[in-house]
Amino acid sequence: MGKLIGLALAGLIGLASPASAALDEAEITLLSFEDLEGWQDDDHAAAFDTFLHTCELLNDPQWDPVCAIGFDFTGTPRSFFELFFRPVLIEDGQDGLFTAYYEPEINGSERRTSRYDVPVYRRPDTPVSYTRKQIEQDGVLEGRGLEIAWVEDPVELQFLQIQGSGRIILPDGSSIRLGFGGSNGHRYSSLGDELVRRGIYTIHQVSASVIKNWVRRNPVAGRELLNHNRSYVFFTELEHLPPASGPVGAMSRTISAGRTLAVDPAYTPLGAPVWLEKAGAEPFSRLMVAQDTGSRIKGAQRADIFWGTGDDAGREAGRIKDPGRMVVLLPIQRAYALVPED
Template sequence: MADPTYTRVPFSDLAGWATDDHQAALDVFLNTCRDMRDPHWEILCDVARTGPTARDFFEKFFRPVLIEDGDPMLFTGYFEPELIGSRHRGDGYQFPIYAVPDDLVPGEPYFTRRQIDEDAPLANKGLELAWLADPVDLFFLQVQGSGRIRLPDGQVMRVGYGGKNGRDYSSIGMALVDRGEFEIHQVSAAVIRNWVRKNRREGRKLLWENESYVFFREVSEVPADLGPLGAMNRSITPGRTIAVDPAFVTLGSPVWIEKEGAVPMNRLMVAQDTGSAIKGAQRADIFFGTGDDAGREAGTIKDAGRMIVLLPTTMAQRLPIGP
C-alpha cells in the first residue's frame, strides 16, 4: 500500500454540497462526536451543540481533504439483516451464533471458519446466543456484523459485533469469479446466496475459503427504532453512516461522498463504523438500514467516485499537502 497523499479541496468543488441536508449530517455527527478523545474534536463537538447553522459550522471549522493511497475509490453497501432463528437448537435450527470465546486474544489467529464448522471446538461451552436454519444466513450476518433475530414467540433479539478470529477476510464473490462461475459484474450477495444454496456441498466449502469468523454479543437493549451499534458503540443511521478504514479516516469524522453508478449519491456522511473488507483510503461501505429492502439496495452497490474527509482546520493545516 502506497503512502497516503493529501489534497485540499474547496467546498465549491464538492458536487451537490449546497443542496445537501447539512442539519441531518450534523445530527449524526453529534451522536458520536462526544466519544472522540482528541482536543480538536472535543472543542468542535461543544461548538456544534450551540454554534452556527449546520452548513456554516462545517464550512467555518473544517477543511475538505482528499486522502488517496493509489487505489481507486470503491463504494459498497451494507445493512442490518433480519433473520428467523431460535434461542434453542432444534426444529431445523442447527447453525449457532457464537458469543466471544474466553480464550480469544484480539489480533491473534484463532480457529478458522472451517475448523469452527467441522471440528466444533466451541460447541457446548455456553457460547450459543441463538441458532439459525441456514449457514448462508449465518455467513452474511457475519459479513454485515449485526442483525436482528426473529424468534418463534414473536420476540426479536439483536446481536452486534463482538470480536473476530484474527484471520484475514477473503471475498467469496471473487472466488466464484476466479473459478469462472460468474463475471465480476454479475456477482452480488443474492447471486452468492443462490449459488451456495444450489450447490450445498461445494457451497459450504466456498464459505470456508473466507477464514474470517465473527463472534457476537446480544444488544437487545438498543431501541427498535434506532439502528444497530457501529464501531463507536452508538446506533448508526441509514443513509448517513459509512464504514471506513480507520487507518486513514478517524472514526467520527464528517466525510463527503460522491458516489457514481446507477443511483448517484452526493452527501455528507459520518464515519462511524469499520469492516473487515473495508481497507484503503478511498474505500467506504454505506449503511442502508434494516431488513430485506435495505439488503437488496445495499447489495447492488459497487460503484466508483470519491470521498473527501472534512478535517478540523487546525489539523488540515498541518498535513503534508501535495500538489
C-alpha cells in the same frame, strides 16, 4: 465487509493520535466548499445530528472546541460546517471505490429445534483458532454454553458474519440484536471470488442472492464452499439497543442509514464529517460521518456506506460498487496542519 467489524478502542486511538504514516505518504489538497459538487443542496441537518451523536467521543484538543460549539450552536447546520471546518482531499494514488453494507435480519430461535439447528456463538473466554469447518461441522464448541441463539440457514449466518452485526427474528416477532464479538483469527475468503475462480460464474454475475441460491441448490458443494471461508465471527448480544436504532459501529454508538460511512482510519479520522460524491448508476452527493471501519476498507478513497436494516437494504447495498470522490471535513487548524510547508 465491510462491514461493522471494527474495534471501538482502535477507532478512538486512530482519531486522537497524530498524523499516521499513511498520511505522510498521501497527497493532500485543501479545497473550498464551492469545490464540493451539490454541497448547497444536501440535508445538512441530518448530517449535523449524525455528527453530534459521536462528537463527544472525539477526545482531541483540535476537535473539542468544535464539538462544544456544535452542541450549543444556534445557526444553520450548513453554516456550522462552513464556519468551523475545511474540506480536505486525501489521495493515495488509488481510484475511489464506494460500496455499501447493511444490518441483516434472519430467522432463529433461542432454543435448538429441528428447524433451527445452526448455532450462533459468542466468543469463548480463551482464544480459539478453529476453522469454520471445525466449528460448524465438527462441533468443537458444542457443550460449552456459548450459544446465543439458533438459526436455520448456515449461508444466511455466514452473510450475517460478513456484515458483522444483525438481528435474529424470533418466532414471536421479537428480535435479538447482535454485535461483533471477535473472530477465530483466520483470514476472510470471498465466496463470490471462489465461485468465479472455479468458473461457475463470472465476476459480473456474482451477488449475495446468487451465492445463497447456489449453495441451497448444491448442498454438498455448497457446504464445502462455505467452509472455504475459514474465518468465523463470534457475536455479542446487544441487550439494551432500541429496536428502531441502527447497529453499533466502531465508535460504540449506533450508526445511521445513509449517513454513516465505514472508512480506513489510517487516512480518515473516526467521527469526522465526510463529503461523498458517489458516481455510478444512481449517483448522489451527501455529507456523511466516518463512524465505522471494516477489515476490507483500506485506502484514502475507499468507504462503505451503511444502507440500513433488512432484506431490502441488503439488496440495495449489494448493487453498490461505484467510483467517485470523498473529501474529509477537518477542523480548520488540523486541516492546515496537514498541508506540507513550502
